[in-house]
Amino acid sequence: MKRTLLITALILLLSAGAMRAQTVNDGLTMPAKTFCTGFMFQHDQWKNYWEGTLKRDNQNIGTLTTQSLMYYGVYGISKKLNVMATVPYVWTKASMGTLRPMEGVQDLTLAAKYRLLEVPAGPGKFATFVAGAFSTPLTDYTPDFLPLSIGLASTTLSGRFTTNYQMNNGLYINASAAYTNRFNVKLDRPAYYTDDKYYSTNEVWMPNVFDFIVDVGYHKGPLQTEVFYTQMNTLGGGDIRRQDMPFVSNKMNASRVGALVMYYLPFPKNMAVRLSGNYTVAGRNVGQTTSLLGGLLYTFYFTKNKD
Amino acid sequence: MKKIYTLTIILALFVVMSCDKDVQSVQELKTLTPADTDANAGTWKPVLLTSNSQIIVPAPIAISSQAYQDDLQKIRDIQGSLTKAQRNAIEYWSAGGILRWNEILRGLVAKFNLPPAPNNLGAYPAPDAENPFGDPNFPFANPPYASRAYSYITAAQYDALKAAWYWKYQHNRQAPYDIDPSTIQALVPKSTLPSYPSEDAVMSAVSAEVLKLLFPAAVEEITLKAAEQRNAALWSGKASSNDISAGLTLGKAVATLFTDRAKTDGMSTAIGTPAQWKLLSENAIARGEIPWVSLETPPRPPMLPFFGLRSIGAATVGVKTWNVEYGTKIAAERPAEPPKTASSEMADEVAEVRYYSENVTRERLAIVHKWADGAGTYTPPGHWNEIASHYIEASNFSEVRAARAFALLNMAVHDAAVGCWETKYYYFNPRPCQMDAKIKTATGVPNFPAYTSGHSTFSGSAATVLSYLFPADAQYFNEQANEASLSRMYGGIHYRSDCQMGLDHGKRIANYTVNFAKADGSN
Numbered sequence: 001m002k003r004t005l006l007i008t009a010l011i012l013l014l015s016a017g018a019m020r021a022q023t024v025n026d027g028l029t030m031p032a033k034t035f036c037t038g039f040m041f042q043h044d045q046w047k048n049y050w051e052g053t054l055k056r057d058n059q060n061i062g063t064l065t066t067q068s069l070m071y072y073g074v075y076g077i078s079k080k081l082n083v084m085a086t087v088p089y090v091w092t093k094a095s096m097g098t099l100r101p102m103e104g105v106q107d108l109t110l111a112a113k114y115r116l117l118e119v120p121a122g123p124g125k126f127a128t129f130v131a132g133a134f135s136t137p138l139t140d141y142t143p144d145f146l147p148l149s150i151g152l153a154s155t156t157l158s159g160r161f162t163t164n165y166q167m168n169n170g171l172y173i174n175a176s177a178a179y180t181n182r183f184n185v186k187l188d189r190p191a192y193y194t195d196d197k198y199y200s201t202n203e204v205w206m207p208n209v210f211d212f213i214v215d216v217g218y219h220k221g222p223l224q225t226e227v228f229y230t231q232m233n234t235l236g237g238g239d240i241r242r243q244d245m246p247f248v249s250n251k252m253n254a255s256r257v258g259a260l261v262m263y264y265l266p267f268p269k270n271m272a273v274r275l276s277g278n279y280t281v282a283g284r285n286v287g288q289t290t291s292l293l294g295g296l297l298y299t300f301y302f303t304k305n306k307d
Numbered sequence: 308m309k310k311i312y313t314l315t316i317i318l319a320l321f322v323v324m325s326c327d328k329d330v331q332s333v334q335e336l337k338t339l340t341p342a343d344t345d346a347n348a349g350t351w352k353p354v355l356l357t358s359n360s361q362i363i364v365p366a367p368i369a370i371s372s373q374a375y376q377d378d379l380q381k382i383r384d385i386q387g388s389l390t391k392a393q394r395n396a397i398e399y400w401s402a403g404g405i406l407r408w409n410e411i412l413r414g415l416v417a418k419f420n421l422p423p424a425p426n427n428l429g430a431y432p433a434p435d436a437e438n439p440f441g442d443p444n445f446p447f448a449n450p451p452y453a454s455r456a457y458s459y460i461t462a463a464q465y466d467a468l469k470a471a472w473y474w475k476y477q478h479n480r481q482a483p484y485d486i487d488p489s490t491i492q493a494l495v496p497k498s499t500l501p502s503y504p505s506e507d508a509v510m511s512a513v514s515a516e517v518l519k520l521l522f523p524a525a526v527e528e529i530t531l532k533a534a535e536q537r538n539a540a541l542w543s544g545k546a547s548s549n550d551i552s553a554g555l556t557l558g559k560a561v562a563t564l565f566t567d568r569a570k571t572d573g574m575s576t577a578i579g580t581p582a583q584w585k586l587l588s589e590n591a592i593a594r595g596e597i598p599w600v601s602l603e604t605p606p607r608p609p610m611l612p613f614f615g616l617r618s619i620g621a622a623t624v625g626v627k628t629w630n631v632e633y634g635t636k637i638a639a640e641r642p643a644e645p646p647k648t649a650s651s652e653m654a655d656e657v658a659e660v661r662y663y664s665e666n667v668t669r670e671r672l673a674i675v676h677k678w679a680d681g682a683g684t685y686t687p688p689g690h691w692n693e694i695a696s697h698y699i700e701a702s703n704f705s706e707v708r709a710a711r712a713f714a715l716l717n718m719a720v721h722d723a724a725v726g727c728w729e730t731k732y733y734y735f736n737p738r739p740c741q742m743d744a745k746i747k748t749a750t751g752v753p754n755f756p757a758y759t760s761g762h763s764t765f766s767g768s769a770a771t772v773l774s775y776l777f778p779a780d781a782q783y784f785n786e787q788a789n790e791a792s793l794s795r796m797y798g799g800i801h802y803r804s805d806c807q808m809g810l811d812h813g814k815r816i817a818n819y820t821v822n823f824a825k826a827d828g829s830n
Contacts, residue, residue, distance in 0.1 A: 059425075059604035098602060098740045100664065100747035100799070140669055144676050145749070184328045188676040191413070191693055193683055198414030200334035200693065242442060243424040244683045245751075 512558025767813025
């Protein structure tokens with residue numbers, strides 16, 4: 001129902017140009033031979049969800065809470081090329097009903113981002129990036145216990161394109177879009193029904209996902225702050241039927257708005273805090289999630305030149 | 308360097324966009340080439356018909372007649388211009404009509420196995436057969452409803468095919484591809500089975516007519532599938548229009564006998580009334596027991612209390628059985644009383660469920676989910692049909708013998724459902740989560756009393772019938788039944804005694820059907 005964590009992780013990683021979580025100065029990528037690492041804690045919850053297009057609550061779920069503690073690391077191979085990795089540990093629970101909570105290590109995501117172009121333009125500079133990401137489950141968790149499954153258990157490959165305009169006064173605008181190919185998943189059961197069809201197999205076709213993010217912000221000195229809008233569309237898949245349980249290949253769409261603040265602390269040096277939140281304003285086969293995230297990141301410099 | 312990066316990125320994007328990962332919704336089945344035509348199936352014992360010749364199939368039109376010659380010309384014309392879609396239909400049905408209808412039936416059960424949603428007053432509107440497209444749809448194809456549906460369809464198919472076999476060997480007419488092999492192709496493997504009346508038309512008619520009663524909101528897909536099966540028989544050179552129209556008439560006539568039975572078999576009153584539900588609870592309290600309560604919010608009425616239980620207050624209901632005589636045997640086979648809710652034995656049982664609830668391993672979770680078969684699925688009876696389909700396919704059974712296998716399986720499972728539901732509402736025992744709210748479950752808690760486990764009863768009966776039909780694999784079927792049974796305890800929704808007693812009960816009930824099978828003349 002709300003397996004947004006993976007997507008959130010992807011957006012975090014791949015829209016680095018947008019959020020610049022890993023940047024330590026004016027650049028849009030990490031400088032060469034620097035390593036930014038830390039943990040982020042995310043708390044998501046929803047009470048209402050969309051059963052297909054019908055918004056409803058469910059008193060046998062109550063409020064569904066998903067929490068995750070995510071390890072995060074990004075390394076600057078060069079000023080133009082960064083590589084990143086995340087691994088979350090996820091907990092889910094429902095406040096009502098009898099369904100048991102679930103927890104476990106979810107998916108490893110590895111990504112590389114490359115700055116294609118950076119040119120001066122007017123009172124600032126214009127840059128474009130491409131990124132590729134790979135994610136895969138690190139444990140054999142089940143995707144067949146939604147909304148309490150910790151993830152969708154699909155291996156994914158994703159490509160992203162980002163454009164960014166940064167003004168000299170600190171204001172910026174950014175837009176990024178990605179296409180994610182999701183590999184099929186296997187269930188513990190030999191048959192299932194979805195999207196008006198009965199399947200006599202344990203293999204589930206996973207529709208691909210398109211997402212984009214637009215954000216406007218300010219970034220100067222130790223402070224970065226922005227507001228953003230994201231849209232995730234699943235390119236196929238069935239709706240949750242009336243009073244049915246959600247299914248791994250459902251057409252999960254979500255429109256979210258949010259805000260972010262990141263600040264490099266004066267002490268300890270090279271330590272940054274990151275806070276962000278978002279709210280699902282519209283969706284299909286997902287929960288109406290309120291999501292809060294807090295992170296603590298530390299940057300190591302393996303070179304004397306700190307630019 | 309930059310070029311290499313760009314190329315790599317373009318290549319990666321190409322890979323990302325072009326992955327082929329298609330999953331077929333149609334069950335992969337091999338083309339049916341029966342090991343034996345079962346020419347004597349017209350003498351096998353009927354289930355509901357008084358005899359296999361009860362419905363008269365008049366003699367076919369003469370091969371020399373202009374009407375029959377026109378029939379043959381029609382086949383030649385169509386075969387000369389077959390489209391891809393028509394060839395696909397022939398291939399689809401060449402796996403065997405019985406296997407295909409079973410697959411369609413499992414899909415219909417999964418489609419309609421959705422409980423009503425609560426309305427804004429916190430009430431659950433009951434599915435209405437007079438308004439099947441409403442919210443909720445009719446039916447709610449829950450496990451008892453499904454077990455009954457599987458049994459009606461497969462028993463009706465079985466009786467219809469025995470009648471067809473009887474008349475086929477009375478009239479002994481060859482298939483069009485044998486009458487004129489020089490101009491009419493056999494687009495399916497040739498068979499020596501006489502073609503009048505067409506067995507495909509019989510199956511299409513009997514299946515469609517019974518399905519339309521049980522799943523009225525699926526009328527369009529049912530009708531299209533039935534027509535496609537008849538067309539495939541014609542296009543493949545297997546049956547003439549005359550063969551098909553005779554089969555259609557016979558199939559419909561047999562269907563009427565089954566639908567007449569279904570309309571008055573007690574199903575329509577199986578839900579009961581709020582006053583009757585209250586009485587069930589009061590009876591349990593009067594015995595000094597904690598009565599079952601719904602664990603859903605808002606509380607949901609119990610699932611089909613009078614599917615099995617026959618008398619409560621002044622009412623006498625209960626759904627008809629196939630091979631276990633209700634009046635004398637259902638109560639006699641009822642499992643012994645469960646541990647008293649206040650007993651230390653019960654406390655031990657609750658503690659054991661709590662242990663499994665708190666110690667879920669990945670292996671046990673896989674077992675729970677393999678057998679969950681809950682809302683939105685084909686139910687446990689459907690799961691056993693799915694298992695049976697692989698053995699039936701591998702055995703190269705004729706259509707009539709395949710129909711027998713499914714009919715025996717589903718009559719036994721239906722009788723087991725009636726017996727189990729009688730037991731559940733007779734004792735009205737609470738679920739583990741009701742006894743201990745700390746017990747969390749790895750699958751949904753079914754909305755009916757615990758004792759005994761429906762999964763265990765269905766599985767015990769199914770494994771017994773399949774072991775009779777495929778004795779070489781008896782051990783496998785029993786292992787699967789044990790696993791299905793224990794899955795309910797691992798999932799935190801049943802006590803061990805529910806599982807064990809249910810499994811044994813299902814086996815005992817299935818023996819009545821096995822005894823019917825042993826004396827049916829097919830061996």
